[in-house]
Amino acid sequence: MFGKVIFSLIFVALLIMTYSIFIGTVDIRSYFFPLLQSPSAALSSCATNIAPLKVYMYDLPRRFHVGMLDHRSPDDLLVTKENLPPWPNNSGVKRQHSVEYWLMASLLYDGEEREAVRVLDPEIADAFFVPFFSSLSFNTHGHYMTDPDTEIDHQLQIEVLEYLHKSKYWQRSGGRDHVIPMTHPNAFRFLREQVNASILIIVDFGRYPRSMSNLSKDVVSPYVHVVESFLDDDPPDPFESRTSLLFFRGNTVRKDEGKVRAKLAKILAGYDDVYYERSSATTTSIKESTLGMRSSKFCLHPAGDTPSSCRLFDAIVSHCVPVIAVQPGYMVNQLRQFPKERWIKMWRHLKSISHHFEFQYPPKKEDAINMLWRQVKYKLPAVHLAVNRQKRLKVPDWWRR
Numbered sequence: 001m002f003g004k005v006i007f008s009l010i011f012v013a014l015l016i017m018t019y020s021i022f023i024g025t026v027d028i029r030s031y032f033f034p035l036l037q038s039p040s041a042a043l044s045s046c047a048t049n050i051a052p053l054k055v056y057m058y059d060l061p062r063r064f065h066v067g068m069l070d071h072r073s074p075d076d077l078l079v080t081k082e083n084l085p086p087w088p089n090n091s092g093v094k095r096q097h098s099v100e101y102w103l104m105a106s107l108l109y110d111g112e113e114r115e116a117v118r119v120l121d122p123e124i125a126d127a128f129f130v131p132f133f134s135s136l137s138f139n140t141h142g143h144y145m146t147d148p149d150t151e152i153d154h155q156l157q158i159e160v161l162e163y164l165h166k167s168k169y170w171q172r173s174g175g176r177d178h179v180i181p182m183t184h185p186n187a188f189r190f191l192r193e194q195v196n197a198s199i200l201i202i203v204d205f206g207r208y209p210r211s212m213s214n215l216s217k218d219v220v221s222p223y224v225h226v227v228e229s230f231l232d233d234d235p236p237d238p239f240e241s242r243t244s245l246l247f248f249r250g251n252t253v254r255k256d257e258g259k260v261r262a263k264l265a266k267i268l269a270g271y272d273d274v275y276y277e278r279s280s281a282t283t284t285s286i287k288e289s290t291l292g293m294r295s296s297k298f299c300l301h302p303a304g305d306t307p308s309s310c311r312l313f314d315a316i317v318s319h320c321v322p323v324i325a326v327q328p329g330y331m332v333n334q335l336r337q338f339p340k341e342r343w344i345k346m347w348r349h350l351k352s353i354s355h356h357f358e359f360q361y362p363p364k365k366e367d368a369i370n371m372l373w374r375q376v377k378y379k380l381p382a383v384h385l386a387v388n389r390q391k392r393l394k395v396p397d398w399w400r401r
Contacts, residue, residue: 053116053377055179056125057107060163064156065104065133068140079131081108084361093281096223096310097135099201099372100181102359104131106369113365116373122169126380127199128178132160135184145186157191164195174390176217176383179376183221185306199379201372206306216382219375222368223310224359226281227290229317238319238347239297239340245273246335247296247320249289250311252278260302271332276300293318297343298335300325313357319350 061067061075070085077083087101107118107129119125134157142150164170170178174197181201182188188195196212201219235241246268252261268276275292279285293299299320301312315322321343325331358367 052114053373053380054119054124054126055107055116055129055373056119056122056127056169057104057129057131058163058167060131060160064137064160065100065131068133068136069101079104079108081110084108086361090283092283092286093226093310094136094139095226097139097184097187098224099183099203099221099359100131100133100135102224102361102363102369103129103179103181103201103372105361106363106373109362111362113370114363114373115370115377125169126177127376128169130160130164130178130180130198132156132180132188134180134182134187138184138186138189154190157188161191161194173383173387176387177380183223199376199383204306204308206308217379219372219379221372222357223308223313224368225313225317225357226286226310227293227314227318229354229358230294230319233294233319233351239344242295242297242320243273244275244292244296245271246275246298246300246323246332247292248276248300248302249279249285249292251280264300264302268332274332289314290318293320296320297338298323316350316357317354319347319354321346321350 059078062070062073062077062079063075066079066085067073067075069088073083084105087095087098091098106114106116122128137153137156141152141156142148144150164175164178175195176197176199178195178198179201180188180195180198182192183201183203185207193212197217199217199219200213201221202208202213203221203223205213248264248268252265265276265278268274275296279288293315297320299311299315299318299322301309301315301322301324312322323331323335355364356366356368356371358364359369360367363369
């Protein structure tokens with residue numbers, strides 16, 4: 001029984017490590033094949049890491065991006081770091097899909113230690129950023145997909161494609177060196193197939209066919225955490241200071257009639273130190289979840305609508321050890337027997353990596369946005385190879401076959 005819980009925790013650790021690999025925090029070659037790197041290759045790698053990625057950002061009208069946050073400014077007013085509207089504090093779960101906003105904001109920043117810098121001359125750009133907030137557009141215009149306002153989202157997608165198709169830089173590469181955020185599973189849902197050659201910023205592959213999205217060209221992003229980061233988590237005894245054993249707060253009815261979460265509600269009933277409550281995402285419930293995660297040793301991470309969710313990343317920034325387990329009769333009892341020393345080791349590890357999952361402005365070294373731009377940089381050699389191959393042989397990309 002205890003082994004099953006250990007397996008679940010190891011699975012979560014591997015999941016976190018996988019996200020670290022995806023966003024460029026772990027260099028597998030340097031860990032496992034250090035002798036394969038020649039001195040010249042190592043020097044070249046260092047030089048590559050020093051030189052920031054040069055990104056050209058299209059000047060789309062504000063209705064495609066920050067105009068959805070700020071309706072007062074003229075649509076043709078260029079976005080600068082001075083007039084960039086802040087991400088609203090009361091946005092609720094919309095924040096989890098706000099990667100597009102933080103990517104755009106990072107290109108407006110002109111400070112030091114950046115993985116990507118904005119260039120105004122497209123001729124010298126390594127990559128091209130399309131600042132269309134497709135996730136926010138879905139959440140703003142016809143969120144329920146039957147609302148008449150959903151046509152606004154559809155029209156914005158049409159206009160974005162018309163704009164891109166007129167760009168000689170899109171035409172030059174077929175869009176392959178263009179970066180398009182698409183973190184909501186329904187983002188860009190009407191015309192998604194027409195941008196599948198681009199570098200898509202996604203959170204998982206749950207609703208994408210392999211012909212559209214895959215690890216060979218796309219970048220996997222963490223969700224933007226919704227709860228506040230635990231910045232002063234330094235008690236004398238962190239294990240004893242967290243009085244709850246296990247915490248979950250959220251919607252208990254999801255896809256497939258909520259079978260997993262309904263089963264968990266029965267399994268976890270009747271325990272004084274286990275908190276499992278149905279709740280919708282409101283400003284008040286998010287604050288309560290923040291406090292609940294900070295006072296719990298373990299945070300439950302059940303399946304939701306998609307293979308991943310922001311709850312995992314809420315747990316990471318709360319330094320609450322995530323648990324993936326469903327079977328009755330052993331989970332709570334075995335978590336009680338979990339060794340204190342091992343839990344503290346996991347807690348310390350969460351503290352040491354949580355800064356990699358921060359989305360913020362101005363961006364900071366090694367935060368989530370800088371890690372994402374670093375991963376985009378890693379994708380570009382294959383992109384350039386594909387573009388050159390198309391020019392020479394006119395051989396289609398393998399994912400189009």
